[in-house]
Amino acid sequence: MTDDSSRAFVPGHVTGFFSVHEADDPEKAGSRGAGLTLSDGVTVEVEPAVETSMQLNDEPAAVEAVTRVLSALGVEARVRATTDLPVGAGFGVSGAAALGTALAANRTFDCGRSENELVAIAHAAEVESGTGLGDVVAQARGGVPIRLDPGAPEYGRMDGVPAWTRIEYLTLGERSTSAVLSGNTDRLSEVGVDKLVRLVEEPTLPTLMETSREFAREADLLTPEVESVVGDVLAEGGEASMAMLGETVFALGNGLSRAGYDAETCETYPAGARLEMP
Numbered sequence: 001m002t003d004d005s006s007r008a009f010v011p012g013h014v015t016g017f018f019s020v021h022e023a024d025d026p027e028k029a030g031s032r033g034a035g036l037t038l039s040d041g042v043t044v045e046v047e048p049a050v051e052t053s054m055q056l057n058d059e060p061a062a063v064e065a066v067t068r069v070l071s072a073l074g075v076e077a078r079v080r081a082t083t084d085l086p087v088g089a090g091f092g093v094s095g096a097a098a099l100g101t102a103l104a105a106n107r108t109f110d111c112g113r114s115e116n117e118l119v120a121i122a123h124a125a126e127v128e129s130g131t132g133l134g135d136v137v138a139q140a141r142g143g144v145p146i147r148l149d150p151g152a153p154e155y156g157r158m159d160g161v162p163a164w165t166r167i168e169y170l171t172l173g174e175r176s177t178s179a180v181l182s183g184n185t186d187r188l189s190e191v192g193v194d195k196l197v198r199l200v201e202e203p204t205l206p207t208l209m210e211t212s213r214e215f216a217r218e219a220d221l222l223t224p225e226v227e228s229v230v231g232d233v234l235a236e237g238g239e240a241s242m243a244m245l246g247e248t249v250f251a252l253g254n255g256l257s258r259a260g261y262d263a264e265t266c267e268t269y270p271a272g273a274r275l276e277m278p
Helices: 064-073 093-108 115-129 135-141 177-181 186-201 205-218 224-235
Strands: 006-021 030-048 053-056 077-083 145-147 158-160 166-173 240-242 247-252 264-267
Touching: 006 093, 006 135, 006 186, 006 205, 030 093, 030 135, 030 186, 030 205, 030 264, 064 077, 064 093, 064 115, 077 093, 093 115, 093 135, 115 135, 135 145, 135 158, 145 186, 166 224, 186 205, 205 224, 205 240, 224 240, 224 247
Parallel strands: 053 077
Antiparallel strands: 006 030, 030 077, 030 145, 145 158, 166 247, 166 264, 240 247
């Protein structure tokens, strides 16, 4: 990291269930739902540049939400993001890149924005890019976030499941978030609201996992391969579900490895996105 650059870490995020809520103002649009933030995340470094560019894991990348964040802040920067998380598989990598860019750019360029303002900028950038509806606000909070209302911090109330757990995940492929969100989401949203009511009544990890499985099935998002892996974990007495939106299975504890799968391991991340020391 150079003397005039800044760096931020943003936890990954898997969504268990959600409902879509549209609005003309992207800060008011978003989703309600719940999920888990992960100790595996995205580190973003921002430094001044003549022209904006971005790299993801040392490869040139074009993440529209990142470009929108820099534009909203009125700066040109070189953005370098690194992550061990699979991209396009339901881990909120684009949201993390946007939020990390907002936090790091604010310090690099002395923009003078508050945390909520930066979260709002990143959230709006994600919504306008069509790459996510609720990852940014969840990643800003950390823990096991419940999104009671849609939108940026000014509009979206948050709660959470008071728990910490080891997490395993297995990625089977990619799925386009924008493709799903651009389709008819009425049925998906109806199911998502039902599951949110259940979880609010009983805010525990087992309830989160059960409602997540029900959502994936009732919203017709399960693929045979994902369903098979989840079934194997359940057969071994574990808790697993599908990450929204991706071909990814996540499980509590050692559920996937007990079922015979070679899974990645992390844990829930109690803190939200943060700047790192210079």
